Amino acid sequence: MNTCAACHDPLVVEIDPQDDDLEVPAAASSSSSAAAPQTVPDDIHLVACGCHYHWQCLLDAYSVTECPSCGASIVSQAPDGGQQVLSNIDNEGGAQQNVDILPLLSEEGYLKAYPEERKCRAFLEFCRQGDVEAVVEMLQGGHDDDSDSDSDDEDERAGAMDTDAPPRDPVDLLRYQDALGDNSSALHAAVASGSQEVAWVLLLLSSNLDLGHFPPQVLDEAKALGLARDDQTAAKVDIRSLRDAEGRTAEDLAAMVGGVWQPWLGNRWLAV
Incomplete structure (x- = not known):
């Protein structure tokens, strides 16, 4: 399994079944204290360099248009001639391919400064x-x-x-x-x-x-x-x-x- 390039933990996040209204099998609920924590994927795979991150880890580390781990450029040219940062995303909402996350990264970078x-x-x-x-x-x-x-x-x-x-x-x-x-x-x-x-x-x-x-x-x-x-x-x-x-x-x-x-x-x- 790939791990996060920033924190080196597995690319999942723990969830609270009660908060998310998840159905827990009766056997599991009767021994919930011993059950393993439930997780969902949390994987941002940067297409340009191949590095993987948790979403929050990427936000915390990101400041420029280079991968915070390997230093490679993660920017490519968009169809309209502008810039894009493509990523393959796998999270609780499902898997998405070639998603441009540059607008989100730009906004978070701006809000870090302001x-x-x-x-x-x-x-x-x-x-x-x-x-x-x-x-x-x-x-x-x-x-x-x-x-x-x-x-x-x-x-x-x-x-x-x-x-x-x-x-x-x-x-x-x-x-x-x-x-x-x-x-x-x-x-x-x-x-x-x-x-x-x-x-x-x-x-x-x-x-x-x-x-x-x-x-x-x-x-x-x-x-x-x-x-x-x-x-x-x-x-x-x-x-x-x-x-x-x-x-x-x-x-x-x-x-x-x-x-x-x-x-x-x-x-x-x-x-x-």
């Missing part, structure tokens, strides 16, 4: 998903010091909110732009996902849009959730004015998407 942006990127992802509950929870918890949290979270949302990164002010979350991608803002993300509910939250908290333009139910729900607009002074950038890497505002993107945003365009709610 750990304070981890929450911002999680917030942006929730906006992309149109998950208004997660968006509101992150904004309400923006001042909480969660650096002492050392427990395993039960779901992805809790995992994104409980990080070791320093807490960020909600204003930073609201106006963050994707430094690794297309420089899109949370409002761009909400428009792209078609989430009007997230868009209303963002406009309420980070724009100068007159409150008279907000539907009464939006203001009622915001009040019930404890969301209130701060003083939107000139020092605070109106989220509607932020532009992505192609120079587009959220209104420009809404015009391209159309659909649910047509009434918004007619009412100029996304225009500065």
Whole structure:
């Protein structure tokens, strides 16, 4: 069996059957204390050099485009002319061949250098998903010091909110732009996902849009959730004015998407 080039342990990870709702045979469950721990594969096989890693071991060791073990280049040319890092992955989700993991490695490398942006990127992802509950929870918890949290979270949302990164002010979350991608803002993300509910939250908290333009139910729900607009002074950038890497505002993107945003365009709610 291949072993991890970093820690030299077998390329598996132990799992908790109870946490993963795995079925345990009756005979095994009756003598669970003596049973061997259950494992699943955890093998990242770098195609270019042939080295194998646990995923976390690769993330911990990776910093450049060379294999951290043998020093060989692991970058190849992608079909579009860019760069790629191909790997064969075998984990609990099954086996996948020739997967480009460069975007993941680049993001993790960036977050190592700028750990304070981890929450911002999680917030942006929730906006992309149109998950208004997660968006509101992150904004309400923006001042909480969660650096002492050392427990395993039960779901992805809790995992994104409980990080070791320093807490960020909600204003930073609201106006963050994707430094690794297309420089899109949370409002761009909400428009792209078609989430009007997230868009209303963002406009309420980070724009100068007159409150008279907000539907009464939006203001009622915001009040019930404890969301209130701060003083939107000139020092605070109106989220509607932020532009992505192609120079587009959220209104420009809404015009391209159309659909649910047509009434918004007619009412100029996304225009500065």
